[in-house]
Amino acid sequence: MKIICIGRNYSEHAKELGNEVPENPVIFMKPDTAVLKGNDFYIPEFSSDVHYELEVVLKISKGGKYIQKDTAHKHYEEIGLGIDFTARDLQSQLKSKGLPWELAKGFDGSAVVGNFFKKENYDLQHLQFSLLKNKEEVQDGNTKDMLFSFDDIIAFVSQYFTLRVGDLIFTGTPQGVGRVEENDVLEGFLEDEKIIDIRIL
Numbered sequence: 001m002k003i004i005c006i007g008r009n010y011s012e013h014a015k016e017l018g019n020e021v022p023e024n025p026v027i028f029m030k031p032d033t034a035v036l037k038g039n040d041f042y043i044p045e046f047s048s049d050v051h052y053e054l055e056v057v058l059k060i061s062k063g064g065k066y067i068q069k070d071t072a073h074k075h076y077e078e079i080g081l082g083i084d085f086t087a088r089d090l091q092s093q094l095k096s097k098g099l100p101w102e103l104a105k106g107f108d109g110s111a112v113v114g115n116f117f118k119k120e121n122y123d124l125q126h127l128q129f130s131l132l133k134n135k136e137e138v139q140d141g142n143t144k145d146m147l148f149s150f151d152d153i154i155a156f157v158s159q160y161f162t163l164r165v166g167d168l169i170f171t172g173t174p175q176g177v178g179r180v181e182e183n184d185v186l187e188g189f190l191e192d193e194k195i196i197d198i199r200i201l
Contacts, residue, residue, distance in 0.1 A: 002167045003030040003111055004157055005055075005084060009147050009172025025148050025156050028101055030084075030170075034111040042201050043182065044107055047087035050180050053173035054131040054139045054188055054196075057082040058150060059116050060167040067158040072151035075163060079119050081129060081188045081196050082170050083112035088179075113168065114188060114195040122191070124150060131196075132187040133178070141174030148172075 007026035043050050061077040084105070091104035124143060131139040143149075148156070153171060157163065180186070180200045188196030 001032045002161065002164070003032065003034060003170065004161065004167065005030060005105070005170040006148065006153055006172040009153075010141065010145055010174045022147070025153055027157065027160075028105055030106040030111050033108055034106050036109045036112045036198075039197055040199050040201050041085065041109055041112070041180075043180065044087065044109075046107075047090055047104075049087065049089040051086045051088045051177045052131065052133070052138075052180055052186055053084040053086060053177050054129065054141065055082050055084055055170045055173050056080075056127065056129060056141075056143060056190075057113060057116075058154075058169040058171060060163050060165060060169070063162065063164045065158055065162045067155055067163070069151045069155040072154035075154055076150070076169075077119060078116035079122065079124070079127075079190075080116040081114045081190050082168070083131075083186065083188065083196065083198065084170055084173065085110040085112070085180075086177075111168075111170070112188075112196060112198055114190075117190070117195075128191055130189045131176070132189070133180075134185055135187075138178055139174055139176035143171075145174065146172060 005028050057080045058076045059078045062075045087104040127143040184200040186198040
């Protein structure tokens, strides 16, 4: 299983981090060991500035290579929510040296993956999702604001990586990312249904 992540897919999020709005999807990867087991996230010892990033996640149901945009919808049947935990301080250090981000993005437990649901139950072009931290809303996103649609992403990614059944694609986070601290509670909602409930330790 691959975890493919899309960066800077919401223009306001790109701006809040001081990044340029990209012309093509920004791609990075997480290993399968990044998937968080259970509901407890432990802040790693190598970072003092871990950020949450709530994202819609696609689960690939049909593999392929060089998938065309007009058939991309046939390659996933379910969607869910995930949190891309990022060691922002480490990421900044790596970026300043022109180095890859994997240490800041792919560490153990850095990918929260909630339950998946049939995509037919949702309007994928206008899908609302939100994150609460300690009962206060910190992120409020809608897929209508994505720079690159789900189908755009699948078509682009499959030019470089063969997609296989079970691969996950994190499709980008809206503005409002921020730091987590011990004893925080994060709750992720897809429309009005809570599907992520994480405690920070």
